[in-house]
Amino acid sequence: MPPPVANDPWLVNRHFGIVIDAGSSGSRVQIYSWKDPSFFTDLSTAFSHTLPKVEKGTRLGDDWSTKVEPGISTFARNPEDIGSYLRPLLGHARDKIPPSLHSSTPIFLLATAGMRLLPPDQQAVILEETCSFLVHHSDFKIDEPSEVGPCGSSVLIITGEEEGLFGWIAVNYLMDGFSGQRTTYGFLDMGGASTQIAFEPGKDQELDAKNLIEVRLRLLDGEEIRHKVFVTTWLGYGTNQARERYVGKAINEFEELRSGEADVLFDPCLPKDLELVETPTYTGYADEHMKKAHRLIGTGSFEQCMRKTSPLLNKNTPCPDVPCLMNGVHVPTIDFSVSHFIGVSEYWYSSEHVFGLGGAYDFVQYERAASAFCAREWSDIVRENEETVKQRLAGEGVEVNKWGIEVEISRLQMQCFKAAWVANVLHEGIGMPRIVDAGGNTTTDGDEVSEKAKAKGLGWTLGKMVLEASKEVPPAHPTIPPLGDITIPDDFPIKPIRPWSLHDLEDRITPHLPSALHRESLGFSPVLLVLFTLLLFIAVFIVYPLRRQVRRFFLRGLRRVAKPDPNSYALEEGNFLNGSGIMSRPPSPTSGPKKWLRPVQSTTRFESQTLPPFQAYSF
Template identity: 25%
Template structure:
């Protein structure tokens, strides 16, 4: 039996109401997606041209928050193939070409229409600082080569520059605290607030050629050359920061080896930091080419040196301590080493390396056992013992961490989803992206208003359709 005229009209109106409601629901979901995932996202690229390798970092942020409290996130971390750009002194053009692979990988993630609007920077650190000391002309040629490659790429290239050690440490401090949300955070009351100062963390950075320490001290900074000032989220910060050139991992290993050669000149060198059973042959001349080494090879030594590991952590620590000038701080208050001023360490610290709590035991293992346990890592394994003991010596004897302050150190590679390093702080600074105080609360408010409006329209439509149905029923009756 078929539906009556009234039932047909009623079902049609009911269907229309359902379609309207479903359409409104779809619109709500679409708008919610556009609120949570803005379509107009901006991007920025930073190359970290370190001493041992170069890395590219791609960052993104909602365009509408450029001058507000926008959240910058890391979209890509790409390690460039090959060594650091300072290694291309004899072939500067190759330094620029080496960047192409990672740049192309980043451009795939950026809408093509935004390529020309994507600010791109290259910051070089201690490796290039050493090369400039050694041969400023070669350093200039390398910067020209990378600038040429990036300048002709489909991005908004803002330049390549040599960062000072102070900038490297300070930008690293911004990155860590930005990532952890210790500079500003969104409260439950819907307001952006400044967390207590004691939640700020310090940053320890171990690179290939230099190492940095940055933190907010407990009192005034006596040596103003070690002070960096920022205004972030409407608040002022003064941090202590210092960079030690030639105290990075790679330069430390070279200086350590040279020191052993100088103190025990012989064709066979017994290295206490290499594991027992390890043996290799090294060219002697390259060890003395770094500006960090200010001595000449002992007379009578062959060009190639045979090095044999003894796996003696006690002797290794003694050799490492010779790299520091602790006596320069005698009689000086608030001094780290080499006569450098440093207030007492304060707060929680995020280093950028990894220290093994059982490094001493590791140093006493045989090379054969370790090599079998970590296949394919021979290139790095031989230096694990020296690196671990060096980091412990630097933190304890150099920077002054004690048994009481040691637990405040955390070894991490990321903070808040971004790689720990200077690149994010650098990008925020150069683009003027460091967020201000104004909150982005309008997003939640405008979204609530939009939802209320849609709901009101849907209810109105349903009411009209319902009234029309009732009216038809009355007319039919």
Template identity: 25%
Template structure:
């Protein structure tokens, strides 16, 4: 009976209980569009890593919210479809306790630089609209480029499990020297681009580019920088502005010529630090693996560079030269399901990504293979939104939990092992009890 009880306890200890979950909603208000993400996690495991997962993504129809500066009355309609979708996904009983956050990025940063009052009016209109729903609206704000880079870095490493170690029952205490090395984050949007990673020597010469985190009992000194107007859409505008000699620009389909034109966007003629990216911005030596997401991934996916290991620079250049040289009518026939606006920009976008990574951030043939183009990790979109929500809901603890529960399989194994030991002891005990003379004879 004791054995049966032990095994039963082991099997039922981690039995799935009735679902008790929480939800969170984040709207990513980018320069070209807005997306809504709904996250879900077990309520009793708020401080454990790897339990938050994305369950829904909804893309709002229309441009980024900065484009509504002159038509504020249309913001309600703009938000309606995806917010109604959120009310359907999140159980009605949990609407009032489900937080909703809206973070605006580089498109709104640019609007704020141009007209701060108008930017405030856009955010106020968005806030009024979101407050009409029965969720726990937590505010709409413009996040800084540094925050965007940091939250993207947190998202990648959180989803990859880089902040914590899974402890085995044979080694219940993690080795401080065996910490998993984090990934760097490469984010490319429409109006800005961010690079974030932990430098090998932890030395960051520019204080404005330094972030310090303590996550799960470990300290991280992180380098990050956001280049405003170097997202793919704004970079195209910069390039066209430099190219304009007449009022009409005629594409030639020459990839190398396009790339040479793009390189003029990166001023590498001066550097006030020991090492720079471009425009005099400090950049430590690149280190480790990097996850490249957002527009990096979308463009590379279109060019079929995401289905296997990162292709060589030579192969990517060869593909770009072939793609860019195709006649427009031929491209439209080959990619009839792609919107012409996007199709017309893939030549530039691909050339820009290669130029930014190679000439802007100085990836080399050796470090290039460490770039991984990522769309999703474990069904969650890679981007800054998950890191943003984790930070605002305090779900990333500063210290490692005092005790880490054993996995279900390990727990069952131990219970069975101890049960077998109990059986063996019981058998020996019974044998001694029924034949004590046998043992006394041996002793004599």
């Protein structure tokens, strides 16, 4: 669908924003839009005491978003291919937004868990290439370079905590959690590499709630709302990373009890009789068998899969700051009788795409559906998938709970494992009771958020755009400072992810120096001054022994620039030849190098004794 034309009423006073969610398995561009808050003048209505209305960036259809695979982190060794990778996403955004609005439309590429797993040098290269491509191939609004990154805040790797905060904003925006009439909703997100939780602790939990982050938003009437949110992330606890850890652990246990030559082990987390060949991603094992591919054959037991994956939660890790959940990470006590949580990404996919149970979560139904699916013969699942896809493509009626054509074979292969992992994280990891009430957790409002999400596009990227739209609201009073990005406190244990720079070194050393030697006291950084001085001495130390070769190099370059006229000479015989090959007198001083080069030449002239006894030079 082409972008709206200039006289389209829908376009009047409309602003756009673009977010590229660069995840671990793929990157998705999402286009949002909202009416310019500064044109909202009727502050007497109840509508004025709300946040700007952020919606999909296309008026009709679902072409506000598109995705490419694999994840951008896979280009660490060939960053020159990032342009080709991003070109379809950028082209999609250009096609959907009127060209006259490109320069005022901010674009953000925010990378998540896949990029967090890379070393800083590879992170920096990918960010630099991404920034360069977006700057040179679009007219969208991009931040200038800063200490934050090569494109400022426009191209970043965000922490799991930032991702969780954006998701928390999105959920409460959709569910009117900012109306002040009810408690805010908690947010759960699980991707391929990490999982996040974000919620606002109740008043009785604030005492054991440490490291809260303040979220500031501005309503259309200029009033600010503030919430203190707890957020944390578990890197390596997404479904793909959990599967890799599970396979490594299973193969290790198999090798310790090995009783034959065949590298075959039985896996309860795969549908019955499904065979896969997998190799542990961790190659640091001393045993050569651990580095080999093994054949996994599914036995299809959801109950056994739950037991096998439970130890991966690392619930026994020491807890230095009680209370803790998984892997010794502090999380304030959650009262699930009053706190409502919305789960997105894998929490939704594992429930809805195959089981058809998206919405209000009921563990009894979920367990029943998962057990039945895991126990099925793999050949039967493949056959049903092919028939279902054919029926849907032909427009024929299909059972309500049957999966759709968007469900790929890879999802069906991992559905048993992912379903077990999600259930373990929810109940064993986070501590959610398996049954909250007799109605089967019907108070989670999952159906309501599902319907609203379809209209506006639920995800943490929506939260980012709500924050951007809120920044545009004029403050109620000119003295009120403008809204900025969510800031991580200095004493917060998790810092924003930024590729290493000299400023990181300064930040590490400065606390160990007396206050009189800090940048604030001197007006400059003594750490960087000492570092640059040290680098200068090192450069001199390396170059000094090579000074003669350096002088020759520059002399030859100058002689090439200042070539004499055609009367050239040959040193071999001491004879000077003119252009016709006839011997002539040596050139006079005026026929040598140009006048402006004489001072330079005099400073670079070689001493006669430094020349070897005989050597032919060609200048």
